[in-house]
Amino acid sequence: MGIMNKLITQNKEEEKREVLRLIDVLHDENYLSRAEFLFLLKNISLDELEYLKDKADQVRNRVYGKRVFMRGLIEFSNYCKQGCNYCGIRAMNKGVDRYRLDKETILDCAKEGYRLGYRTFVLQSGEDPKFDDEVMCDIIRSIKSEFPDTAVTLSVGEKTREQYQKYYDAGADRYLLRHETANKEHYEKLHPESMSFDNRMECLKNLKDIGYQTGCGIMINSPGQSDETLADDLEFIASFKPHMVGIGPFLNHSETPFAGFDDGTINQTSVMVALVRLILPEVLLPATTALGTLDGRGREMVLKAGANVVMPNLSPTEQRAKYEIYENKICTGDEAAHCRGCIETRIHFTGYEVDMSIGHHKSMEV
Numbered sequence: 395m396g397i398m399n400k401l402i403t404q405n406k407e408e409e410k411r412e413v414l415r416l417i418d419v420l421h422d423e424n425y426l427s428r429a430e431f432l433f434l435l436k437n438i439s440l441d442e443l444e445y446l447k448d449k450a451d452q453v454r455n456r457v458y459g460k461r462v463f464m465r466g467l468i469e470f471s472n473y474c475k476q477g478c479n480y481c482g483i484r485a486m487n488k489g490v491d492r493y494r495l496d497k498e499t500i501l502d503c504a505k506e507g508y509r510l511g512y513r514t515f516v517l518q519s520g521e522d523p524k525f526d527d528e529v530m531c532d533i534i535r536s537i538k539s540e541f542p543d544t545a546v547t548l549s550v551g552e553k554t555r556e557q558y559q560k561y562y563d564a565g566a567d568r569y570l571l572r573h574e575t576a577n578k579e580h581y582e583k584l585h586p587e588s589m590s591f592d593n594r595m596e597c598l599k600n601l602k603d604i605g606y607q608t609g610c611g612i613m614i615n616s617p618g619q620s621d622e623t624l625a626d627d628l629e630f631i632a633s634f635k636p637h638m639v640g641i642g643p644f645l646n647h648s649e650t651p652f653a654g655f656d657d658g659t660i661n662q663t664s665v666m667v668a669l670v671r672l673i674l675p676e677v678l679l680p681a682t683t684a685l686g687t688l689d690g691r692g693r694e695m696v697l698k699a700g701a702n703v704v705m706p707n708l709s710p711t712e713q714r715a716k717y718e719i720y721e722n723k724i725c726t727g728d729e730a731a732h733c734r735g736c737i738e739t740r741i742h743f744t745g746y747e748v749d750m751s752i753g754h755h756k757s758m759e760v
């Protein structure tokens with residue numbers, strides 16, 4: 395039983411009733427105690443997961459309708475100075491064919507994205523010191539002046555408060571920085587000694603303080619994760635109230651210390667996505683590319699569990715395969731236009747609608 399046991403076992407009647415009751419309470423009150431979250435995670439089985447997914451889907455339909463927001467992802471550098479134990483592009487992985495896109499290429503990606511209808515660009519990279527504040531601000535300013543009706547989302551890791559402020563002043567609207575886990579001990583298992591849990595949390599607070607629409611998030615089934623650490627994540631998300639939460643399965647990479655560890659599953663991911671939708675009805679929740687890598691229909695399955703964002707790739711086809719945070723990433727050979735069409739078909743097939751608008755968080759709509 396329970397989320398970390400892949401939800402395979404049948405539940406006793408009494409536990410089933412209590413899990414369903416807790417789902418209803420969460421739906422009505424958007425909050426449970428840590429002990430209740432833990433009970434839910436430990437005792438949910440596949441039957442109750444269906445109930446939970448339906449509830450999450452109803453909430454997302456009530457708040458955002460059937461719309462799925464599209465974000466164009468530009469992975470502009472796979473150089474990274476950090477050594478996260480799960481990540482394929484960590485500094486210590488000497489086998490990575492490193493690349494960085496220059497400003498013109500990044501703007502070309504945005505131009506093609508704009509032509510295809512995208513109104514949000516997500517700029518993601520490893521922590522690459524070559525993109526110093528001046529270069530970053532220049533890129534942000536250029537995108538915003540060439541495409542004023544778009545939002546720029548950054549996902550470039552840990553920076554100082556001053557740096558985050560500079561990017562914000564240059565025009566960046568949103569920032570994604572997954573907290574990875576809200577449990578300090580677990581955080582230390584996932585990261586080298588040079589990185590700290592407290593700094594990660596400080597970064598997130600700074601981002602929100604400055605005024606970014608802020609996204610945190612976790613991988614599912616990362617080594618050392620347990621129902622207990624997931625309960626910590628749910629508590630953290632309930633109190634931090636991020637605008638976005640990125641939740642995807644951990645996928646082990648053979649050139650990392652976590653080679654051979656078990657990947658997360660679609661069902662485990664669905665549990666967490668659906669719970670977050672019930673905690674924060676207005677949250678923007680992506681159906682991640684990692685889900686599509688795990689299972690051909692993974693993203694569609696999580697759209698039905700309360701997710702409402704997808705992030706198709708706009709990076710140049712030649713470089714895509716090199717941004718290998720996990721292996722066998724999907725869509726690495728496809729042109730941007732192809733990705734756009736492919737995901738649209740999937741969204742329609744699942745019963746939802748593509749929304750190409752700027753797609754701000756509900757609280758930011760004017």
Ligand code: SAH
Pocket residue numbers: 480481482518519520521549550551552570571572574612613642643644645646647684719720
């Ligand atoms: N350097 C940026 C972007 C990192 S990549 C940053 O630090 O925020 C974005 C996310 O991909 C990470 O936060 C992590 O949660 C996820 N990720 C990295 N390696 C992964 C893996 N092996 N499997 C699944 N997700 C992974």
